[in-house]
């Protein structure tokens with residue numbers, strides 16, 4: 001389960017040169033970045049609606065859609081998901097409030 005994001009990233013790499021007629025992923029990867037960005041905004045809106053509705057199952061489903069399309073954007077930009085995971089790991093144990101305070105000019 002923990003390896004699902006890197007495995008998905010590997011699959012997206014393979015889809016880069018796949019037939020766009022038979023692969024949703026290949027179609028997005030080979031198309032305009034704009035289309036991927038629109039899908040991310042659309043999925044974020046669906047996450048918002050599911051949360052507002054208090055529909056937990058739907059929230060999980062839409063969050064998976066949002067993560068999937070974010071992964072497509074990373075793949076299209078040549079960024080590995082391991083970079084995002086490393087950034088999250090780097091932040092572990094650093095309070096968001098302390099991090100924000102360190103960014104403010106004194």
Ligand SMILES: N=c1c2ncn([C@@H]3O[C@H](COP(=O)(O)OP(=O)(O)OP(=O)(O)O)[C@@H](O)[C@H]3O)c2ncn1[C@@H]1O[C@H](COP(=O)(O)O)[C@@H](O)[C@H]1O
Pocket residue numbers: 011015022023024025026039064065068
């Ligand atoms: N994880 C996913 C995944 N999550 C979501 N989706 C697709 O993302 C789309 C979500 O967008 P919407 O709900 O808006 O559906 P839609 O109306 O059909 O989308 P649009 O036509 O508006 O773009 C749906 O078509 C889902 O099927 C995914 N498609 C593929 N994968 C993975 O990618 C692999 C390769 O699939 P292909 O894309 O077929 O190569 C699969 O085996 C899965 O592992």
